[in-house]
Amino acid sequence: MKAYIKAVSYYLPEAILSNDLINKDFPEWDIEKISSKTGINSRHISAADEFSSDMAVKAAEKLFKEHNIDKSSIDFLLFCTQSPDYFLPTTACIIQEKLGLKTSIGALDFNLGCSGFVYGLSLAKGLIAGSMAQNVLLITAETYSKFIHPKDKSNKTIFGDASAATLISSENGFCSIEKFVFGTDGKGAENLIVKQGGMRYPVSENEDIEDEFGNIRNDKNLFMNGTEIFNFTGEFVPKLTESILEKSDLSKDDIDLFIFHQANKYMLNHLRKKIKIPEDKFFIAMEHCGNTVSSTIPIAIYEAQKQAKFNEAKNVVLAGFGVGYSWGACNLIIGN
Known part of the structure; x- marks a missing residue:
């Protein structure tokens, strides 16, 4: 059975850390050098009381609204994060409740970083190919900023917080996986x-x-x-x-x-x-x-x-x- 990416949306936290602000904290860190070497002008930083599940919910809600998706069609939730809300319970379970998804779905976390989206697509495709799901909601979310020391200018310059929501379906989408x-x-x-x-x-x-x-x-x-x-x-x-x-x-x-x-x-x-x-x-x-x-x-x-x-x-x-x-x-x- 084929699997398709049907729609993608993403959420960025409200607070913005611009290169100007980094330069104020680290005057020796030249703004032009930051921009030219990293290709980054700004990054978004999660609020003190904003965590991966909060961002995941906002990304999923954007996905449903932007692409007119009926959330009752979701029958499996995959959540990729290395910054979960808790060791346990599984953050995907928390997201299921916050989104109001039906209780007959499967939901799980998996811990991967920069390869996580590709791995998530493979898991979603496997669920669909095995006739275990028809519409899989894959969410990625990280709050790496909470791991970074305020005076670590190197990592502070590179990483930003975000969440993305992707619908993978057995029905035709804009591309097949x-x-x-x-x-x-x-x-x-x-x-x-x-x-x-x-x-x-x-x-x-x-x-x-x-x-x-x-x-x-x-x-x-x-x-x-x-x-x-x-x-x-x-x-x-x-x-x-x-x-x-x-x-x-x-x-x-x-x-x-x-x-x-x-x-x-x-x-x-x-x-x-x-x-x-x-x-x-x-x-x-x-x-x-x-x-x-x-x-x-x-x-x-x-x-x-x-x-x-x-x-x-x-x-x-x-x-x-x-x-x-x-x-x-x-x-x-x-x-x-």
Whole structure:
């Protein structure tokens, strides 16, 4: 049975952290340098009392309203987050109640970062192919800002909070979901990590540590080894792209649009050049929201639709990669 992406919407929190505001906190951090290197002009930050479930509900409500979707048609809810409301209960259960979805649906959380949307599409397709669901609501939501130390200028510059809601259906949508490839390498786990807060390292008081670049954090905060993450993407993402093309029996020239996880502009352009993707086939949409982790790809899909990028397209490749290490890619066929 075929599975289709029927509709996408997204929600950004009200508070905006602009490059101007970052420059006020860190005068040595040049505004033009931030914009040119990261490709980010502003990012949205969740309120102190706003959490992943709140943002998920707002994204889903936008989806229902913008695309005239009857919420009673939803028969499975998938929620991707690394910043859940609680260890337990499952945040997807909370979202089900807040949205007023029927109680006969399945609902679960899965913990993945920048590859999460691609993995979510695969889970949704599997549910539909197995005749376990007809309409799957896939929601991605992160509040990474709550993990970031106020004086960590590096991570503060890159990450923003957001939620995206996607309807995957057995009925025709604007594109069919086709082949997938995946990858995992846990040896990179400590290169992008919030060390404390789980069972292995419960939260305790820590002294702040300043790194060689002047970023301050402790083990309760998000740590990212930028050099190692960059090296990982440079090694694995070209192979990932080659693998999905081979599995889909397509050449690079057959692809009309590539939408990668929106990590930062510098990394994306490096990958584009390394893989030899023409600039007009490589979509970037992050200047207004930053790196929103699992929501970057659906946000980019929404913006690509708004800019009519799919109107003349047939084949699209999605690729997510990052924390874990985890990576995944799939191809879409527009209008199929």
